[in-house]
Amino acid sequence: MAEAAGFQGSERPRGRWLRRAAALIAGVPLLVGMLQFPDAPEARAASGPRTVDVSVDALTPTAPKKDDTLTVSGTLTNDGDSPITDAHVGLRLGPALSSRSAIDSAAKRTGFSSADGQEIQNRTQKIDKLEPGVSRPFTLQVPVKDLGLGSDGVYQLGVSLSGRAQGTSYEQVLGMKRTFLPWQTSDAEKKTQLTYLWPLISSTHLTAETDADAEQTPVFRNDNLAAEIAPGGRLQQLVALGKDLPVTFVIDPDVLASVDAMTKTYKVEGPNGPTAGKNQAVAKQWLSQVEEAVKTHEVVALPFGDPDLASLAHRGKEVPSALGHLGPATTLAAKTVETILGVKPRTDFAWPADGAVDSSIVDVATSGGSHNIIARSDSLQENSLSYSPTAARPIGGGNTAIVADARLSTAFEGDLSKAENSTLAIQQFLAQSLMVNGQEPGRQRNIVVAPQRTPSVSQAQAMAAGVKALAPGRWAEPLNLGGAAKAAPDPGANREVPGAGEYPDSLRRQELPTEAFEQIQKTQAALDDFELILSQPGRVVTPFGNAIMREMSTEWRGDAAGAAAFRTSVHSYLDGLTKNVQLIQKSDATLSGRSATIPVTVQNNLVQGVKGLTLELTSSQPNRLDAGEPQQIMVDGGHSQSFKFDTTANANGPVQVTAQLYTSDGKPYGRPMSFQVNVTEITSAIMLVIAVGVLLLVLAGVRIYLQRKRAAARRDEEEADDGNGGDGETDGDGPVQPGDPEPDTGSESTDASGSGEKVDR
Structure with missing residues (x-):
């Protein structure tokens, strides 16, 4: 420059x-x-x-x-x-x-x-x-x-x-x-307005996992965050130092959400499984310190999880729905900061890694609602000016690039744990800031300093010493980031955003690969399907949605293996949860007859109930076996329930039947379950023979009944004749004549009737 x-x-x-x-x-x-x-x-x-x-x-x-x-x-x-x-x-x-x-x-x-x-x-x-x-x-x-x-x-x-x-x-x-x-012997004629960004950003600490309890106890990857917020820790020092400095806090809301989760019951992953966390008091103290510090400072909230805008622009935009996470991340950022800290943050600033920008990065950032892009002067370089211009400059489309000074922004990088390195860094920072002012002593300009995202304790202490040394205001005065964005731009300052081919190779090699966004898409699709069946979707959607945003974090740069492991763990855990709702394998069945009921069992091992699922049986040969109508499924958490299907057989023989669950939008859910149904149908000829036999038995019974009735009538007549004094046998109205036929039944007896008979009296 x-x-x-x-x-x-x-x-x-x-x-x-x-x-x-x-x-x-x-x-x-x-x-x-x-x-x-x-x-x-x-x-x-x-x-x-x-x-x-x-x-x-x-x-x-x-x-x-x-x-x-x-x-x-x-x-x-x-x-x-x-x-x-x-x-x-x-x-x-x-x-x-x-x-x-x-x-x-x-x-x-x-x-x-x-x-x-x-x-x-x-x-x-x-x-x-x-x-x-x-x-x-x-x-x-x-x-x-x-x-x-x-x-x-x-x-x-x-x-x-x-x-x-x-x-x-x-x-x-x-x-x-x-x-x-x-x-500088006296105050400068026109003091440089200096905007210093003070980042509260950390790596990813929370997993997607929560305990299966009412409180949904969160599980942390490790206990590193507790060390960062403890007295003397990196984040604790940043807050303690920054609260008394004229700086703008730039916060990744994921840090606040993670520490807020630590204020309650939480667990930490370990070699033998999750163990109880013990740093609730430290977490509460740190949040209290942040809340107090931001009362007198401007707060800028990055999208939740600090997504890597360059990776999204160069690798993620080809994957459907990848860019769709930016808007929700920005909305969640504002809600998180306002809920936890009680202040309304600015959410219209985007900060690409190392302030390196190109046209595609600007497009992605603005698509998420950020119209102020924090760039750096070694990316958006000056070609003609003989001095360092004001940071803000319009770049078209109603968007503004806030171009941070590269020398001042990188002044406190490296190992500053040695006193010598820290001292030299402070003196060089002050020297560069004074030289900026001396370039054009009659022109007031705004200079922005955007340091490394996650400064160490020694780097933060050196940064604080440098900013504090400017406090007397002999050549510089503070201005927050919002003010820097509104500053009148230099007419001659470069406003041309570099093309995509000009992005530094060293930074491009650190980006998340396309495969990472493809895996994120698969996880999101699985989460969308899972959400449809849950009676309390928030218990799952919130932790997994946040975890998906964390998978795109800028802080994964330089840790490709860690990023891949985190993505895999999130997807695997979600896959395990979805498999808790499944069909119980059924043994083969035999149907004797034209119709029968087939039960199918759905098991729900989740804490919450499931609904909105349809269970459908499909026959491999519908002309031989009709498997019945689909059924709507609702199963309480921790229960199994059987659903009965009325089937109809049209022919003998084995038929393969497949049971499958479907979500409300018609997508298959879980693995199908297959079993065999063996149909043994009764033929029409056999049915006819049985029917004729039954008819004959009925007719025989009727004949016997009529015969007994006639015999009983004759006996009654005979008894009546005997009662009138006749000495001969009678038949009907007269005595029985020789040659008359014998009756076809025996005389009435009071003994029990023979086997298989029932006599009506």
Whole structure:
């Protein structure tokens, strides 16, 4: 990026000439010494400006004023092979630097040169004999007025160790460390408006799993989140430091939701299964601290789970429904922050990984409702301006790119656990911010700083020190992100978003693969089908929906294996739940007759009931066996229930029958269950024979009945005749005549009738 020539009048020509002349004179003894010892290569190899490692561990004040005393302390370590004698450590003030790139060059330079300036006299510290491998601390104090600082600007400040290595009889610079001293004697004419983003973002901690209880006890992947929010932890430090700084909190609501889940009963996965979590008090304390901190700060909520916009744009857009998660994630973000923290966040900002943007990323971000895209100046680069322009600039379609300054945004990356690295980072951050202001002192601009998403504790502490050092406001004043988005853009600033082919390969390699979004789609489809059958769908849809959003998180970059394992675990757990509703395998059945009832059992091992399912039997040969009508299914949680199908047989023989559950939209649910039905139908000829036999038996019974009735009537007549005094047998109205036929039944008897008969009396 083009930048200004620097501060006007940063160094007088006369002063520059004098310093260069002094450096030349100082180099004469060194040249003479080299000419005197041409045959001592070992000594030369063991000495030089990098023989002693000079570590600058502290520098106060970071941006001194005229009446201050500058204190520089650190450590000296002999990395050579021979002792260092007659040594002393001192400060060297280099010239005022002319540009931002000059700061970069000075920070990278390792060898000693005249550009490092003259040693400040009478402010040195003697160092005793320094043996190889030995370290020794030092502290230098110099009144600022003795530094000889000129006009406002950024000066190179060096700490050098001068002495004699073994085999040399002359003094030389054996160690050198450079840093920067921002110098501003009074308030700038137009202060730079500085917007610093303060991220509360973490990796994925919650799984989709919950206990099968009324409270749906959540299960965490590990206990790392508890360590982050505990006193001294990364997230705890970010909140504690940020609450007193003029920053804008940028929050992934998933962090809040996860910590909120920890305030209640929760479990943590372990080698022997989930165990009870014990950090409820820590979780409550951290949420209370966040709630207090955001009362006086602007809050920007990223879509829930912080989805990787670049991965969605480059790999996910080809997968149906992948982009459909952004809108719900944004809606859930606002609801989560407002519910837990009691503040209404801004949800119209998108933050792609490392601020790298292209046209497809912008399209995806805006499709989710974000019309302010946080980019970075190494992505949306300047081509013509000689200064760093205001961050906001329109990019078409009613959208605004908020272009963060790349140098300031990356100032606190790397290992800052060492005091030296932290000190140097702070000084370089301040130097770059002052140089930005000095580029165009009569033009007020807004500069945005978007640091790494998940800074470590040491990085957060260095960030806080840098922001706090700007607080006096000599050249910068704070502005929140909302204000930065509304700032008037520079007319000449670049507004052209890079094409998709210009996205950095190093970042593209970190993206989620297309297969990841295909797996997410399968999980979502399975969840949609499962939801249709549940009596309490929220118990399943909420944890799994959140887990699916977490599968797309930007924090999976650099952890492809972990991302794949998480996706697999979510899908496998959902698959296991769906299999808790199933058909019980039925043994083969035999039907004797034209119709029969076939029972089929549905088992529900879920905690909640299922409904909206249809159970259907399908006959492989409908012309031989009609399996009956489909039935609507409703089974309570933890129960099994049988459903009976009225079947009709039309022919003998085995028939394959398949039972299948279907959702309300006609999709098969679960695996089908098949069994065989053997039909043994009775034929029409046999039925006719049986019918004729039954008819004959009925006719025979009628004949016997009539015969007995006639016989009873004759006996009654005979008894009547005997009662009238006749001495002969009568038949009907007269006596029985010889030759009359004998009756066809025996005389009436009071004995029981014969077997198989029933006599009516």
